[in-house]
Amino acid sequence: MAASGARTAAIIGGGVIGGGWAARFALMGWNVRIHDTDRDAERRINEVIDRARAAMPGLWDVALPDEGRISFHDDLAEAVEGAEWIQESVPERLDLKHEIYAAIQGACTEAAIIGSSTSGFRPSELAEGATRPGQIVVAHPFNPVYLIPLVEVVTGPGTGTARIDRIRSTLRDIGAHPLFLRREIDAHIADRLLEAVWREALWLVSDGVADTAEIDDAIRYGFGLRWAQMGLFETYRIAGGEAGMRQFLTQFGPALKWPWSKLTDVPELTDELVETIASQSDAQSGRRSIAELERIRDANLVAILRGLKARDWGAGRLLNAAERRIGGAPRSLDALSLTSPLPTGARAVPLDWSDQNGHMTEHRYLQAFGDATDRFLALVGCDDDYIACGHSYFTAETHIRHLAEVRAGARIEIDTRLLLAEGRRLRIFHRMWEDSRLVATGEHMLVHVDLESRRAVMPPPELQDKLARVAKAHAHLPEPEGAGAAVGRPPERQPDPQE
Template sequence: MAKRAAIVGGGVIGGGWAARFLLMGWDVRLYDTGPDARRRVEHMLENARAAMPGLWDVALPEEGRLSFHDELAEAVKGADWIQESLPERLDLKREVFARIQAVCDESAVIGSSTSGFRPSDLAEGAARPGQIVVAHPFNPVYLLPLVEIVAPPETGEARLELIRRRMREIGCQPLFLRREIDAHIADRLLEAVWREALWLVSDGVADTAEIDDAIRYGFGLRWAQMGLFETYRIAGGEAGMRQFLTQFGPALKWPWSKLTDVPELTDELVETIASQSDAQSGRHSIADLERIRDANLVAILRGLKTRDWGAGRLLNAGDRRMAQGPKSLEAMALTGPLPTGARAVPLDWTDYNGHMTEHRYLQAFGDATDRFLRLIGVDEDYLAGGQSFFTAETHIRHLGEARAGARLTIDTQLLMAEGRKAQVFHRMWEDARLVATAEHMLVHVDLESRRAAAPGAKVQDCLAKIAKAHAHLPRPEGAGAAVGRKPDRGAKDKAEG
């Protein structure tokens, strides 16, 4: 039975929460009485479907069911997680929490997306104060994993552990604050940068585009993968943080910063900032900017995945947690091709034609080959022992388009296993549509001599077992085909007959 989330408020943040829960397999009930709530949430979900599945290299769970509700009680009753994302009005939030607690399960978590209020303020007068916590996300919620968790003392360790587990189940990184503080952690840091940026525009030092360039071409890139303190640790050289603080600490007392002073947002300053922003980005619609932002974030996050660093490490852990299907050859039925891949097409895998580019087909099929090799025993220990398979020849047929967000599966048939050679045939599917095939000739090698050598006994036994079972399967269409040559019609009819 799917877990159930109730989303109270369907704006940018609430819609993002709905998308993340849905795409992680939760059923979502959304409460928002606004006339265009459905349109806004469905727009958010469309963006998320194109971007979010591509963060992982395994298939996400089957998408949950989304329903819209005009009655708050109907939406929250029976929900496992209730997320409030209403405007920053303390009276409104308290009134809604009272209505929620009157009907929700006591075991449910009630999270608030507030960017500034403390949980003790939110839960003042509540029937169960420990049930209400701050769960502050970052936009877009369906891509950025950080959620700041601030809980009152009444919450209890059991509920804190439940919050930790639930957040990780949907691919988020919960950051538990040590104590309550207005605006939590991240927004306080952002506020300091935002304040300085406003002064720079107000004083005529820089315009909005120049300030954004200073961030995206400079320290913003460092922060994306190492944050603040680790970046400055490196800046201290071999002596690390102590040297950095000794060398640059005195500068903190210099009058570089406006500190807590804020420029008055006069009509003139507002118009200056707005007109500069129009000149900087006005050629793009907000919808275009959302898609550009999402594609860039996916590329950055996937780059961090390859390094297993920062948010990329979180995504790799999610891959391992969500990996579906049999984990070993013994658990598989060998009566048909073996399942060796299930994933969505990431945004950064598409080309100028809007579909998956050629080298990504090879990557997907290469990953399927790696999966097949692990199933027959070519794992880390086998490689450490100095043996492996090399790909000697590859032939890929592109039979259909695969666009961003498409859910692909790959199955693998062993065509031949003789001595030092193995021949595998992969088929890539989107539902029942055959998208591409790949045929690989593999040669077993000794890694020290880099020459062909016989596989180990266990690997040979696994290959023989699969080869015996797959010998009864029809030869797949396209096997053995040369570039530009269509398969023989008679051979195809014989295979299908």
């Protein structure tokens, strides 16, 4: 169900890119209206959106907003009426785009942003003859739009500061990274770089130096791994050693004049060369369907992005920043009712959390419950600032019960009850839910420690007071089923004389 008060985006032109835009907007809580004259568009777009539903929520460690309502419209004017953002993704024909913009501007509000997914046209070309030229901007994404955050934005002189600010905030709100070009140029930034690599790759095949699989291996096993997390210039800065970029340019700059590259020439795409490339590509990847390759691509991208996210680096830093904006979780006990277990987790199960059976692996249950423990501790005052001052809680025992299967893509929620807060010990009980179904429980015994001595110590009075407040409120709740089965009450345990 769409969230009340959801914002509205219109997608003009479906296909892979338009469907990707629709998915990103909808999964970030926007209502989406789609217009495409192709009779098969709805099926194709729904396939893209289904792939996005399986992959995109798994990027986040918080729950995304309720998915927006997606609707298909034969009438373009109906699709754009009242829309805040209108994204055009029709074929790269300037006359067609001009025709589409005339129809859009005849029906949309003056405040609406009209973004074009064009990979080559400049905004000055797109806006020729437009009623409101400053309303039309380049917003060039990268496939798959619902996973790759970069959007190249090129504005014109009539766009205005207020509209630019709205473009920036809107794209960030849907988890994208707007890269504003300093001035308009054919093919923008990324496609110009890609075109150079693509041209060289075509020459390598044409000259018989390498086949398509070998060229792909050179990228994915080599510099592609560096580019994914540091880009080009920062990678070469490291290559210059302690002296950095100046040393790199001094040492390797002369090589730029060597006759290595054919950047200014393009191999003629003869029937023979086309057949060579196509047959090599078939041999390389043809055993898998395009749909299967798309699913593999998405799963790999999720794993890469989540790895960067854990390091708070590159595209992962963008995800963390967006997550802080959309998380919306209470930051203190004062914002919560203590008469029930505390909400400590809400997220989708990522693709890389599933095993060969298609359900969440055992150690991911522990991770989910561990994250919930951290969330509970932060609520009672044991947050990053507290830990930086030299104290924390260490987990001493854990007991997890697996009650039902949880599959990748499922939305799970965790609540936490405080069972014991005495002396240095803390005993908490987590419940994991999928909708109204209890799928797992986790019970943990923790001990408060001094991080310098690494020994158990009493928590300070202010932390004890917060824990006592929660413990008193939770004491009236019924004992949760499964509590105490293995954690906190081991048989024949001797009491600690210091407790």
